[in-house]
Amino acid sequence: MIEIKHLKKEYTNITPLSDINAVINKGDVISLIGPSGTGKSTLLRCINRLNDVTSGEILFHGENIYDPKYSIHYLRQKIGMIFQSFNLFNNLNVIDNIMVAPVSLYKKDKTTAYKNAIELLDRFSLKDKEKCYPHELSGGQKQRVAIMRAIATDPEVLLFDEPTSALDPTMVDEVGNIIKDLSEKQLTMLIVTHELSFARKVSNRIFYLDEGIIYEEGTPDEIFNNPKKIKTQEFIFKSxxxxxxxxxxxxxxxxxxxxxxxxxxxxxxxxxxxxxxxxxxxxxxxxxxxxxxxxxxxxxxxxxxxxxxxxxxxxxxxxxxxxxxxxxxxxxxxxxxxxxxxxxxxxxxxxxxxxxx
Amino acid sequence: MSFSSKNKKGLNIDIIFILIIIFIIIILCLYFFVFKKKNDVNQIKSIEDAKHSTIAVLTGSNAENVAHELFPEATIQTYNLNSDALYAVDMGNAKYGMALEFAIIDYNLNSGENRLEFVGDALDEKYTGIFFARNEINKKVLPLFNEYIKRIKSDGTLAEIDKRWFNHGDEILVFDFDKLDNSNGTLIYAIDSTYPPYTYIYNNQVVGFDVEVVYKFCKEYHYGLDVRPIDYSGMLVGIKSGKYDIGGGGNAITEERKKSVDFSEPLRKNKMCLFAKYNKSDNENITFIQKIKDSFRKTFIQEGRYKLFIDGLKSTIFMSIFSILLGTILSFAICLLRLTNSNLINKFCDIYVSILEGVPILVILLLFYYIIFNSTSLKGEYIAILAFSLNFSAYVSETMITAIKAVDIGQWEAAYALGFGYWTTFIKFIFKQSLIQIIPVYKGEVISLIKSTSIVGYIAVQDLTKMSDIVRSRTFEPFIPILSVALVYYIFSFLVALVLNRILLKFNWINKNYNKN
Missing domain, CATH: 3.30.565.10 (Histidine kinase-like ATPase, C-terminal domain)
Known part of the structure; x- marks a missing residue:
């Protein structure tokens, strides 16, 4: 579904990603782990073009998304993103936050969009918060709304940028359950996280990023119990x-x-x-x-x-x-x-x- | 927070509270107006004494020159209105004043009692004439005008005109400038509208001794007239720069003035006198209420002066609203330019903002009127709107850009990630969120703009403040005009602030709470 080939991202003084190669299949739930500053978030943001790359390509359904002719509009409809600090639109209430993209961007009929949004709210048990503004919600509720907002446009891929770091430890399970729930619906997900137990619980593949590459990848069991390479071992044990x-x-x-x-x-x-x-x-x-x-x-x-x-x-x-x-x-x-x-x-x-x- | 939502009851209490305070202020002002300072009856008044005292004069007038010449050691107080100089002496702010003989007589007539008295004989005697700018059109007009003056002097027409304006009680002539035949061209005639009986405003019409002379000349020689009432000092500058063709009336012909402007043939002779407060008031027993009533009648009812205030208010509102609109559009445009993050554009905006913030608005106004737009026939109102909107935009654009940049970068990213483009993101999310920061500061700037429009009298715009000057120059009573103008400005600002508060509430999501129960 997504193929990353020789992806390189350079800034003037550091190179967080030097040569990333990966194949992501439909339905994969992949956690990106690794020490700070190894470009986990950068990689994630390259996939929906929030960041530009220096060289290399990312193929989405076989087409290079960095091709100037590629529709960024389509890409962002198909690849949703969830942020660490939720980034809900403060000037809109919950239902409008969910409906704004489908209605004004993807020209969905207003009543259908509203119906979908209500269904989502129901599914994530936030129906009574329909008219609340973001500042009235708790962190976990905000993150749920952010997820609803991302899936309201019917994406195929969801990118999670540290979805649990701004949450109470007790809320982490809540997000974990949602991700499990979404993975059953064949959504492909990439999750950057620092919480290894969380990564272990929700994903079927783990990418360990270090030295600007995907240093080691495998199933959660392989990475957490039997890491092959020395840096992975150190990281896993330490953390x-x-x-x-x-x-x-x-x-x-x-x-x-x-x-x-x-x-x-x-x-x-x-x-x-x-x-x-x-x-x-x-x-x-x-x-x-x-x-x-x-x-x-x-x-x-x-x-x-x-x-x-x-x-x-x-x-x-x-x-x-x-x-x-x-x-x-x-x-x-x-x-x-x-x-x-x-x-x-x-x-x-x-x-x-x-x-x- | 200052913009916390008020319930209806709270708002009413606020308004009542404000009204009570205003009422108290008005009463206090009126109190001081009636019980003004009393002069010591036994004071000695003489020309000798004036040499070491204070003397009130009109700024830029011949009186000022004479005062400096004759009383070098005295403190000279200059006033922008002749009537203010007279009033200052009446109130005891200055012991002596210097003005033309007829003005002092006029003052006493208007007050209904002898409030001012002459000290000694006339100090100076000057012929008066009309200013002529040194420009192309006057090469032809000035000789014709002088020829005309000589003629009306000899055939007695001038004496007739003189009698009409200087003998009080005669019927006032009103002129219809629009009906003049302008086949030989149109002359721009600037007058100081606060200088009765030479040039002033009566029943919302420009009238006066010199106005009649100029009008009759134009009628006979087929010139159109474009009359521009303006501040005295503004008129002088405009004549010198050639913006106006002819100016004023009752201007003393002096050697110094002849250096920069031309004069017509002399029309009258004026006596310059030293005056002081009359020792004993004739009417001590007029009651408070009567006095207020009388002053109110003079200020608003007599000669239909309320029309002047309405016209002035219209002009003030017109300028304020359009300056705010244009200024807001400009600030938004500057803001968008700044958002491009181009170094060159940012430099340009920095210079623009620093100049407009660093130069007083009055100076910008004068610069525009007398230098940049000197050669154009653009009306003062439009130039004022331009100057005020530029000034407004400099301040507001800075506020806007700060508020926009203060919106969390995550809001941009979230919108981009959903597929929104730059402009939609900016309008739909970023700008709307920044409004919560912008509007309170914006409100302050709007009110300060409304208040600063009161300086447009300098460039021949008859706004509310200027109109109150005109009325004061006729009634010699400053309190009612000043108080009512202050009140009108306050009410206007208050209403504008109220509207902006309503808008703010609409965008203020922090106060929008949804409680199901």
Whole structure:
């Protein structure tokens, strides 16, 4: 449906996209992920020509959209866009926001357009907000209206530019469900997002962008569980793990737990026995790590929940007794019963524990 | 926010409150008008004393020259209206004044009592004549005119005319300038409409001693007349620049003036006198109400003067409305030019705005009238509209562009992404959203424009303010004309602001709430 060939986008001092090649099929839901500044949004905006490209081409149904003869009017009717900050027209109420493009741009009959808009409002359960102005809506409601506005012109492709970043964490699921719903109707969607769990849940393909190219692509499972390339691995691990600095002298166990719980809930990660995880972390931190730490510098603790297990990493252990003198039996017992693997990485001054989930 | 929506009751209370304040101001003004300063009865008045005192004179008049010459150490106060100079002495703002003998007599007659008295003998005596510009047409007209004057002097016609205008109580002659046969051409005749009995306005008609002489000359020699009532100083500039062919009346013939303009043969002799406030008022027992009634009658009823105010108001409204319309179109155009983001165009707009913001509007007006459009016969009203709209556009375009640029860029992008083009996006979404910022500032500019039209008297436009000057010069009573003009300006501005507020409410989505219950 969409084919991107050797796409290059240059600014005077940076080149966010150097050589993008991709084929997007009908019904695909693709998440674009990657570190900041790797041109995810730029790529998205090139697809509906909000940005111009330096070279390369994008074929939509086999025709190059950068051909001067190509109708930009048609392109924008067929490719809708949803923005991070919603960008609803502030001077129009909800129903007019949805109807304005079909009526004044695509010459739809006013009564049909109104009927369609009402159906949409009904489907997205916003029927009572028909006459509200954007400033009267909550963030999640605004985003729903923005999606309705985009699909009111019957597009084939929807581009989402960070649709969840301006929303409450609890609203993220709401948008996720809408995208799932739309994908059932064979809409093709491209989503730029920073929320990896969201990307994982809604999409069938993931593009990891780095170094100006699509560095790695695959199914969510491939990218999140078995990334092949080094940069992808680093990115996935870093962005999917909990990280906190702790210090022997001013250690607050309950602060650590509450931060961890907050992180896990934000990520939508479910741990079957959270209490066990807390217990292990408590014993490990106090009775194994702090006891063998010879200085009193900050230590970094990282927790990552994988599909089958949980990884806990303590790093920055510079002056450390790696021989482990642990006298307390009870804590040894607890630790040994849960830990399935323990790697001591002296070179990088860290210890990696693997826990059964 | 200042434009919060008012319910009907709130609005009424506002209006009542404003009316009460206006009423109080009027009462206070009238109070001071009646209980004006009283002069010390025992003051000594002499020419000797005047040398170290204050002297009120008409700006640019012969009196001003004489005052500077004879009383170099005195403080000279200059007024734009002869009647204001007289009134200043009456009110005690200046101890002495200097004016022509007949003007002082006229003042006392009009007041119905002796308010001013002469101090000493006449200081100066000058022949008066009519100004002639040094231009092509006058090479032919001036000799003919002088020949005509000599003739009417010898056959007694001039004496008859003199009697008609300088002996009060005679019937006033009215002239029909349109019926003149203009087979030899049309002369542009500028007059100071506040200089009775030489040149002034009576019953909405230009009349006076000199007007009659000029009219009779034109009738006999087949010239048409285009009469332009104008401010005295404006008339002088216009004659010097050759914009007007002939000007004024009762102008003292002096050597200095002869350097830049020509004079007709002398028509009359005028005495310049020093005067001061009369020590004792004859009518101390006139009541407050009577005084107001009398003043009101003089200002509006007598000689049908209310017609002058109506004409002036028409002119003010005409100029204001068209300046606002043209100015708004211009500002919008400048704004669109600026949106092109071209460096050259932006530079041009910057220069345009900085010049029009940096030069006072009065100076721009004079520049247009006497220099840029000097050779054209464009009416003062149209030149004023042009000057005001340019000035207005400079301010408003800046506001517009700021408000437009303040609209979130995301609004542009969202519209583009839906398929809207540049212009539709701009009109449908961006401009409509920026109106919420533009209109409050725009309202201020509109009101300031309406008020600044009061300066057009300088370029021969008879607006509301000028009309009040004309009436004041006849009645010698400033308060009622000034107060009523102030009130009319306020009401006009208030109504315009009300209309703009209504428009703002229409575009103000922030106050549009939809509550189902």
């Amino acid at each position: 999917t793990s909990f990280e906190k600095n702790i210090n022997k002298d001013k250690f607050d166990l309950y602060m650590l737990f509450s931060d961890l719980a907050k992180y896990l809930s934000e990520q939508g990660t479910r741990v079957s026995n959270l209490y066990d995880l807390y217990l292990v972390i408590e014993e490990l931190t106090i009775n194994e790590i702090f006891k063998n730490q010879l200085d009193n510098k900050d230590i970094i603790i990282r927790v990552r929940v994988n599909n089958n297990n949980i990884t806990i990493i303590y790093s920055n252990l510079q002056d450390f007794n790696y021989e482990f003198t642990n006298t307390e039996d009870i804590s040894n017992k607890i630790i040994n019963s849960k830990i399935i693997d323990k790697t001591i990485d002296k070179e990088n001054s860290r210890i990696i524990y693997l826990l059964d989930k």
